[in-house]
Amino acid sequence: MTNALIRLPRSVKRGEAFEIKTLIQHPMETGFRAGTNGTTIPRDIIEEFLCTYNGVEIFRMKLSSAIAANPYISFHTVATESGTLFFRWTGDNGFKVEETARIAVA
Numbered sequence: 001m002t003n004a005l006i007r008l009p010r011s012v013k014r015g016e017a018f019e020i021k022t023l024i025q026h027p028m029e030t031g032f033r034a035g036t037n038g039t040t041i042p043r044d045i046i047e048e049f050l051c052t053y054n055g056v057e058i059f060r061m062k063l064s065s066a067i068a069a070n071p072y073i074s075f076h077t078v079a080t081e082s083g084t085l086f087f088r089w090t091g092d093n094g095f096k097v098e099e100t101a102r103i104a105v106a
Contacts, residue, residue: 002026004099006087011104012079020051020059021074024089024097030065046091049073054083063091079105 007021024046031043043065051059058077087099 006101017076023072028069044092046089048090050088052086
């Protein structure tokens with residue numbers, strides 16, 4: 001099971017910028033490293049991260065084999081209305097994790 005951690009404020013004022021932080025457990029194997037028996041460990045990376053705010057895309061990131069294991073992603077957006085942030089990580093071998101978080105805007 002993959003663990004995804006999401007940190008954001010519970011509430012913010014309308015028009016205020018706020019930070020969103022995510023961390024997900026994933027080995028991020030490049031496909032270039034040799035295992036203990038000398039064979040190459042197959043590539044296994046997260047290829048894309050997406051975040052939407054009430055259904056509107058606010059952040060998208062393409063990842064590569066140069067990203068470290070357990071990628072940490074931090075970005076900002078502006079509070080427009082209360083609602084839901086949706087997060088999706090997709091990658092090799094059918095990897096897909098989806099999470100949601102609520103935010104209250106005053």
